[in-house]
Amino acid sequence: GENVEQHPSTLSVQEGDSAVIKCTYSDSASNYFPWYKQELGKGPQLIIDIRSNVGEKKDQRIAVTLNKTAKHFSLHITETQPEDSAVYFCAARLSNAGGTSYGKLTFGQGTILTVHP
Amino acid sequence: EPEVTQTPSHQVTQMGQEVILRCVPISNHLYFYWYRQILGQKVEFLVSFYNNEISEKSEIFDDQFSVERPDGSNFTLKIRSTKLEDSAMYFCASSLRVKSGANVLTFGAGSRLTVL
Numbered sequence: 001g002e003n004v005e006q007h008p009s010t011l012s013v014q015e016g017d018s019a020v021i022k023c024t025y026s027d028s029a030s031n032y033f034p035w036y037k038q039e040l041g042k043g044p045q046l047i048i049d050i051r052s053n054v055g056e057k058k059d060q061r062i063a064v065t066l067n068k069t070a071k072h073f074s075l076h077i078t079e080t081q082p083e084d085s086a087v088y089f090c091a092a093r094l095s096n097a098g099g100t101s102y103g104k105l106t107f108g109q110g111t112i113l114t115v116h117p
Numbered sequence: 118e119p120e121v122t123q124t125p126s127h128q129v130t131q132m133g134q135e136v137i138l139r140c141v142p143i144s145n146h147l148y149f150y151w152y153r154q155i156l157g158q159k160v161e162f163l164v165s166f167y168n169n170e171i172s173e174k175s176e177i178f179d180d181q182f183s184v185e186r187p188d189g190s191n192f193t194l195k196i197r198s199t200k201l202e203d204s205a206m207y208f209c210a211s212s213l214r215v216k217s218g219a220n221v222l223t224f225g226a227g228s229r230l231t232v233l
Contacts, residue, residue, distance in 0.1 A: 043226045089160065103165040107159045
């Protein structure tokens with residue numbers, strides 16, 4: 001099955017700096033890669049996602065890049081703010097190919113991001 | 118903004134007891150899921166549910182687990198005879214549709230289960 005590895009496990013930056021979190025996946029059949037942010041006491045919330053037919057996607061201060069050949073994807077947060085402090089999870093989903101695996105996400109270990117004012 | 122609601126937020130139970138975790142998915146969503154996260158480990162897929170039946174389950178989801186949609190709004194996860202290793206945060210999620218490119222999962226805040 002799919003395996004997703006995420007690094008680093010913790011990341012500490014100063015406000016205004018950029019933060020980069022990297023993930024690798026094992027199954028080349030994966031075609032959907034969401035990133036979730038989890039704040040204390042809340043469930044994971046989708047912040048950005050990318051599909052395998054796209055190499056990069058941006059949404060304001062957040063961007064995700066995908067390298068299908070190397071099977072890795074990264075989350076980039078620019079101009080970090082203290083409210084960006086949270087646990088970030090990457091995930092991957094296998095293409096359905098006639099099955100029913102659309103909801104089965106394989107998650108990375110999570111990265112605890114701390115943004116210091 | 119619509120949200121997925123889970124109850125209870127925390128449940129403590131004795132080993133061997135039955136536990137039911139409840140979820141109210143987003144009202145127009147059709148696909149429902151349970152995930153769990155053991156402390157310090159990855160979030161893991163348990164089961165997906167559509168049209169009143171299980172569409173996929175992981176190897177974790179053995180005979181001790183069951184899911185049900187008893188009415189038009191609730192989605193439940195039952196653990197028949199809890200074990201110590203069932204202690205985890207259980208997340209419910211729902212999505213509108215599974216068509217490729219449109220299946221965004223919305224997660225609830227989780228139910229923490231502690232088995233003593």
